[in-house]
Amino acid sequence: MLNTLSHRQELFYNHLAQTSDFPLALEIERAEGIYLYGQNGQKYVDMISGIAVSNVGHRHPKVLEAIQDQLDKYLHLMVYGEYIETPQVKLAEALVETLTKSKALDNVYFTNSGTEAVEGAMKLAKRFTRRSEIISCFNAYHGSTQGALSLAGAEFFKRNFRPLLPDIRHIRHGNQDDLVMITSRTAAVIIEVISGEAGVRVPPEAYHQALRKRCDETGTLLIYDEIQTGFGRTGSFWAFEQYGVVPDVLLCAKGMGGGMPIGAFIASQEVMSVFKNNPILGHITTFGGHPVSCAASLATLEIVQDILNGTRRNGETKEKSVIEKGQLIKELLIHPKIKEVRGRGLMLAVEFESFEILKPIIDRAIQRQVITDWFLFCDNSMRIAPPLVITETQIREACAIILDAID
Ligand code: PMP
Numbered sequence: 001m002l003n004t005l006s007h008r009q010e011l012f013y014n015h016l017a018q019t020s021d022f023p024l025a026l027e028i029e030r031a032e033g034i035y036l037y038g039q040n041g042q043k044y045v046d047m048i049s050g051i052a053v054s055n056v057g058h059r060h061p062k063v064l065e066a067i068q069d070q071l072d073k074y075l076h077l078m079v080y081g082e083y084i085e086t087p088q089v090k091l092a093e094a095l096v097e098t099l100t101k102s103k104a105l106d107n108v109y110f111t112n113s114g115t116e117a118v119e120g121a122m123k124l125a126k127r128f129t130r131r132s133e134i135i136s137c138f139n140a141y142h143g144s145t146q147g148a149l150s151l152a153g154a155e156f157f158k159r160n161f162r163p164l165l166p167d168i169r170h171i172r173h174g175n176q177d178d179l180v181m182i183t184s185r186t187a188a189v190i191i192e193v194i195s196g197e198a199g200v201r202v203p204p205e206a207y208h209q210a211l212r213k214r215c216d217e218t219g220t221l222l223i224y225d226e227i228q229t230g231f232g233r234t235g236s237f238w239a240f241e242q243y244g245v246v247p248d249v250l251l252c253a254k255g256m257g258g259g260m261p262i263g264a265f266i267a268s269q270e271v272m273s274v275f276k277n278n279p280i281l282g283h284i285t286t287f288g289g290h291p292v293s294c295a296a297s298l299a300t301l302e303i304v305q306d307i308l309n310g311t312r313r314n315g316e317t318k319e320k321s322v323i324e325k326g327q328l329i330k331e332l333l334i335h336p337k338i339k340e341v342r343g344r345g346l347m348l349a350v351e352f353e354s355f356e357i358l359k360p361i362i363d364r365a366i367q368r369q370v371i372t373d374w375f376l377f378c379d380n381s382m383r384i385a386p387p388l389v390i391t392e393t394q395i396r397e398a399c400a401i402i403l404d405a406i407d
Helices: 007-015 061-071 086-097 114-129 146-151 155-161 176-181 205-218 239-243 269-276 291-309 322-332 355-367 392-406
Strands: 028-032 035-038 043-046 107-111 133-137 168-171 186-191 221-225 249-252 263-267 340-344 347-351 373-375 378-384
Touching: 043 392, 061 291, 086 107, 086 263, 086 291, 107 114, 107 269, 114 133, 114 146, 114 186, 114 221, 114 249, 114 263, 114 269, 146 155, 168 176, 176 205, 186 205, 205 221, 205 239, 322 340, 322 347, 322 392, 355 373, 355 378, 355 392
Parallel strands: 133 168, 133 186, 186 221, 221 249
Antiparallel strands: 028 035, 035 043, 107 263, 249 263, 340 347, 347 378, 373 378
């Protein structure tokens, strides 16, 4: 087979560790806005934002400018938490300002990735509550390191890596009956506001209120993993704003960096202060909150706020909101083979009868230069999560191609 591959493809298959036998293996030369440009003039529409990362589009000029400015000042100076680095301080301030209605969330710990934010938050919860049990959801994904993997709600991914962390229990996302499993033994519940890899499951509003109440009753920390849902993806800056509840710890990453690697866990000063003693240096990282990533993230945060405030204009007309764009996709993707389009804002799942029906549709859409995908724990549904900057015209064009691929 290797004979038919280009030299670069050979290098890719031979020297880059593979995680499946069927990587997408697209060769992208450059990216701009919602488009990825291939080697031979292809112009792909990125309808998944590199899995909910490129919320502000690829290479947003303001993000590039912020990166360039920081490149001219300094790169890594010192391990996290020792020097006063302006990009970190400014970003922490801006993040806390997005949370002013949630007074408890005023202290930010920067990481390199989502998984590391999860790991830090798990340690924080254990140390703060002095309990060990952590509850997460069936069909949840919180990362691939051994702590975060322990939370995964699917045995298939964990079986061959055991022993993992003990004292992890699972509840059904959105099901109030299971909340009784949260007890005074439970250090934390780690949960997504909208369950992403389960195929975008939006719980009823009352669920998060009941969850908050149960955590309060049992002295359990409520940790919202907004790694996928944060930074505007669902139509508000944080998804939890739509539910009228506030977590004790908030996790973010992915879209936060505008294409640069960064994550964070955010809590109150009271909770976070436990990392200072017994032991001192309770959680440390070399690169967490890299100054270039923080500079990019601050620009990203401001762009997302502009998008959500509706200050962007597309020619003369005011652009549709993220919620309206999601609604438009729901209205356009109507087809006898589509069973349902669910989700909030631009975090959507398009459900088909089976993976066998969906897979060739995804392949044909890619041939027609529209990139979609499926979900870790829901293989009969197509992932739709384009950059939030996608325009109405671009949405119409991409949806027409998806419908064409179905036919
Ligand atoms: N939590 C959620 C909800 C995620 O979707 C992901 C990534 N898909 C992670 C955590 C892990 O983030 P990362 O890949 O940046 O480590």
